[in-house]
Amino acid sequence: MKKVLVSIFVLAIIGGAILIFIPKTQELIGIDTGPPLIGIQPYGSIADQEVDSVKNSIEAMYGFEVVVLDKKEMPEMAYTEIRYPRYRADSLLKWLTYHHPDTIDIAVGLTNQDISITKYKGNTREIKDPEWMYKDFGIFGLGTVGGTSCVVSSNRLHKNVSDKTFYRRLMRITCHEVGHVLGLRHCPEANCLMNDANESIKTIDNSTGDLCADCWADVR
Amino acid sequence: MIRILIIGIVLLFGLISCSDDTVLIELTDHIQFTWNNTQQKIEEDADFKNIQKHFLIYRKTIINQIANTEKTEVRICKSHTNITNGVMAFVLLDYFEDIPYYLVFQLQFDAYGDCRYPHGLIPYIAREKEEVVEKLHFYFQN
Numbered sequence: 001m002k003k004v005l006v007s008i009f010v011l012a013i014i015g016g017a018i019l020i021f022i023p024k025t026q027e028l029i030g031i032d033t034g035p036p037l038i039g040i041q042p043y044g045s046i047a048d049q050e051v052d053s054v055k056n057s058i059e060a061m062y063g064f065e066v067v068v069l070d071k072k073e074m075p076e077m078a079y080t081e082i083r084y085p086r087y088r089a090d091s092l093l094k095w096l097t098y099h100h101p102d103t104i105d106i107a108v109g110l111t112n113q114d115i116s117i118t119k120y121k122g123n124t125r126e127i128k129d130p131e132w133m134y135k136d137f138g139i140f141g142l143g144t145v146g147g148t149s150c151v152v153s154s155n156r157l158h159k160n161v162s163d164k165t166f167y168r169r170l171m172r173i174t175c176h177e178v179g180h181v182l183g184l185r186h187c188p189e190a191n192c193l194m195n196d197a198n199e200s201i202k203t204i205d206n207s208t209g210d211l212c213a214d215c216w217a218d219v220r
Numbered sequence: 221m222i223r224i225l226i227i228g229i230v231l232l233f234g235l236i237s238c239s240d241d242t243v244l245i246e247l248t249d250h251i252q253f254t255w256n257n258t259q260q261k262i263e264e265d266a267d268f269k270n271i272q273k274h275f276l277i278y279r280k281t282i283i284n285q286i287a288n289t290e291k292t293e294v295r296i297c298k299s300h301t302n303i304t305n306g307v308m309a310f311v312l313l314d315y316f317e318d319i320p321y322y323l324v325f326q327l328q329f330d331a332y333g334d335c336r337y338p339h340g341l342i343p344y345i346a347r348e349k350e351e352v353v354e355k356l357h358f359y360f361q362n
Contacts, residue, residue, distance in 0.1 A: 077318040090330035091320040097332055098318070118328045125327065147332035 039104035057171035143180030150177035285309035297335035
């Protein structure tokens with residue numbers, strides 16, 4: 001009888017421990033907990049059509065579930081007038097990292113405002129030359145490798161192009177930034193979607209719009 | 221039988237030792253809060269609510285406390301140990317203010333891993349504490 005009681009006690013403890021620590025254990029030993037849920041955070045006056053196109057492009061490319069969060073005003077903390085009135089992409093990443101709902105694994109900020117970052121020389125803290133230009137340099141998007149958020153701006157994609165080209169660019173930049181969040185770095189393969197745009201929209205236009213085989217293999 | 225009992229005790233001890241690990245941070249007599257090492261967040265208890273209520277009055281003091289070098293038992297993410305009260309003062313400030321790092325420090329921190337804080341930020345705050353205090357005061361004064 002005593003043996004039975006002790007066995008029940010031990011089994012209860014083991015059961016309890018498993019129930020409590022399953023998520024932690026999975027995290028610790030790196031068990032895949034399923035595909036990430038992606039949340040698009042539209043900012044300001046971004047058109048619904050742009051939001052839908054971004055949602056469809058992530059679903060089509062990566063096959064993940066994507067939800068659209070309620071629109072928010074552009075975070076004031078990211079506003080800058082260093083060179084022009086616009087928003088710092090690094091501050092938007094921070095805002096998304098701190099403010100996205102717990103139910104979302106990856107947040108994709110989407111804005112029609114111009115966004116910028118500082119570009120450094122390699123891995124140094126020295127700003128690229130010319131400093132006046134690179135201390136606040138306009139970009140299409142920014143994603144953090146292996147993090148939880150990225151931000152995409154449609155602001156620079158419109159100029160003198162058809163709607164078809166605009167949406168193609170928007171979809172490619174979004175999938176490129178989501179690729180960073182999924183753990184991909186820039187790819188040396190010229191036609192791969194993860195190739196560095198090198199400050200030119202032409203790189204995006206010339207891409208196949210798909211990841212190369214090596215990048216697909218590395219998607220986390 | 222004894223073996224089963226020992227296993228039970230060991231498991232029970234394991235469960236207890238895995239419970240939340242918290243650290244009380246006392247910046248001043250009035251500004252104190254509890255950091256939860258397990259959940260990696262500030263406990264939203266009465267101390268936290270007191271700071272929240274008086275935050276604008278306390279802000280200047282919290283910024284000054286960033287220079288405090290007293291060691292704590294805090295762990296931030298997997299990589300940061302030896303955290304000082306000063307770093308925790310920054311963590312507290314960052315809880316209540318959306319600090320745009322580049323605009324305040326003129327340094328871009330944009331690489332995030334599986335941590336709330338970007339790579340390089342916590343070591344920078346710990347290392348350049350005087351500069352951080354000065355830049356934060358300047359930012360909030362303007």
